[in-house]
Amino acid sequence: MDKSASMTSIPVLDEGPCGHNSAPAGLTAGRLGIWALISSEIVLFAGLFGSFILMRMIHPEWAEEARHLNLAAGTLNSLVLLISNFFMMKASSSVSQGKAEDVKKFLFLTMLMGVVFLGIKAYEYTAEFAHGEFPSSLGFWSFYFLMTGIHATHILGGLVALGILYVKAVNGTLGSMQGRVALTGIYWSFVEVVWIFLFPMLYLLA
Amino acid sequence: MDSKSSSVNHSMIFSALVVMALLSVGIFFLHLPLVSNNLAIFAVAVVMASLVFFQYMDLKKEGKLIYWIMVIPFVLFGILFVLFIPDVCHYSIDFLKRYF
Numbered sequence: 001m002d003k004s005a006s007m008t009s010i011p012v013l014d015e016g017p018c019g020h021n022s023a024p025a026g027l028t029a030g031r032l033g034i035w036a037l038i039s040s041e042i043v044l045f046a047g048l049f050g051s052f053i054l055m056r057m058i059h060p061e062w063a064e065e066a067r068h069l070n071l072a073a074g075t076l077n078s079l080v081l082l083i084s085n086f087f088m089m090k091a092s093s094s095v096s097q098g099k100a101e102d103v104k105k106f107l108f109l110t111m112l113m114g115v116v117f118l119g120i121k122a123y124e125y126t127a128e129f130a131h132g133e134f135p136s137s138l139g140f141w142s143f144y145f146l147m148t149g150i151h152a153t154h155i156l157g158g159l160v161a162l163g164i165l166y167v168k169a170v171n172g173t174l175g176s177m178q179g180r181v182a183l184t185g186i187y188w189s190f191v192e193v194v195w196i197f198l199f200p201m202l203y204l205l206a
Numbered sequence: 207m208d209s210k211s212s213s214v215n216h217s218m219i220f221s222a223l224v225v226m227a228l229l230s231v232g233i234f235f236l237h238l239p240l241v242s243n244n245l246a247i248f249a250v251a252v253v254m255a256s257l258v259f260f261q262y263m264d265l266k267k268e269g270k271l272i273y274w275i276m277v278i279p280f281v282l283f284g285i286l287f288v289l290f291i292p293d294v295c296h297y298s299i300d301f302l303k304r305y306f
Contacts (some may be wrong), residue, residue: 027269027271031268031272032271032272035268035272035275036275039275039276039279040279042276042279042283043279043283046279046280046282046283047283047286050283050287050290054290054291071231071234075227075228075231078227079224079227082220082223082224082227083220085220085258085262086216086217086220089216089220089262090216093216185262186264189258189259189262190263192258192262193255193258193259196227196251196254196255196258197251199227199230200247200248200250200251203234204230204231204233204234204243204247205243205244205247206234206238206239206240206243206244
C-alpha cells in the first residue's frame with residue numbers, strides 16, 4: 001500500500017485551526033470536507049444538467065445550434081483536461097513517495113494544462129461572440145455559456161489552489177501540507193468528471 | 207499497492223479515458239439514430255466518470271459515510287428530474303411520443 005493510501009485510512013485526524021477534531025474516526029477532516037464540497041457541487045451541476053436535458057428534449061432544434069460549436073476545440077479540451085488530471089495524479093503519487101522535484105514538476109504541468117484549457121475555452125467564446133452568440137441569446141446559448149462558465153470558474157478555483165501548493169513546493173514549505181495535494185487532486189478529478197458529462201451533452205447529442 | 211503499480215495503474219486509467227473520449231466523438235460521427243447515439247454517448251461518459259471516481263478519486267477506498275454523502279445528491283437529483291417531467295410534457299405534447 002502506498003503512503004497516500006495509508007494517509008487516508010489512519011485514524012489520526014487533521015487538527016483544525018482551533019486545535020480540535022470534528023470528523024468521525026478513521027476519516028480526516030480534510031477528506032470529509034472535500035467530499036462534502038463535491039456532494040454540494042453535484043447538486044449544482046446535476047440541477048443544471050437535468051434542466052438542460054429536459055429542455056433539450058423539448059427543443060430538438062437546439063441540435064442545429066450545437067452544430068455551431070467548435071467540436072475540434074471541445075475534443076482537444078477534453079484531452080487537455082485528461083492530461084492535466086493525469087499529471088495531478090502523478091503529483092499526488094510523488095508526494096507520497098517523497099519526490100519533491102517531481103511534485104513541483106507535475107504541479108506545474110497540471111496548472112499549465114489547466115491554463116491551456118481556459119485558453120482554448122476563451123478562443124471558443126471569442127469565436128461564438130463574433131458569430132453573435134451571447135449568454136443573453138437565450139435557449140441553447142444561455143445554457144452553454146452558463147454551464148461552461150461555471151465549469152471554467154471551477155477550473156480557475158482549482159488553479160488558485162494548485163498555485164498555492166506549487167509556491168509552497170518551490171519554497172520547500174509543502175511538508176505540513178502534503179495531504180492537501182491529494183485533496184486538491186480529488187477536487188481536480190471532480191472538475192474532470194463534470195467535463196466528461198458537459199462535453200457530450202453540449203457537443204455530441206443528436 | 208506499491209508506488210510503481212500505482213503509477214502503472216494511473217497510466218492505464220489515463221489511456222482508457224483517452225480512448226473512451228475519442229470513442230464518444232467517433233460515435234457522434236457514426237450518425238446513429240437519435241436515441242442510440244445519445245444512449246451510447248452517455249454510456250461512455252458514465253464509464254469514464256466511474257473510472258475517475260473510483261480510480262483517481264479513490265472512492266473505492268472510502269468508508270460508508272462518504273458513499274452516503276455521495277448518494278444523497280443523486281437521490282435529490284432523481285427527485286428533481288422526475289418532478290420536472292410533467293412540466294416538460296405540458297410544454298411539448300409530442301414529448302412522450304418522441305422519446306417513449
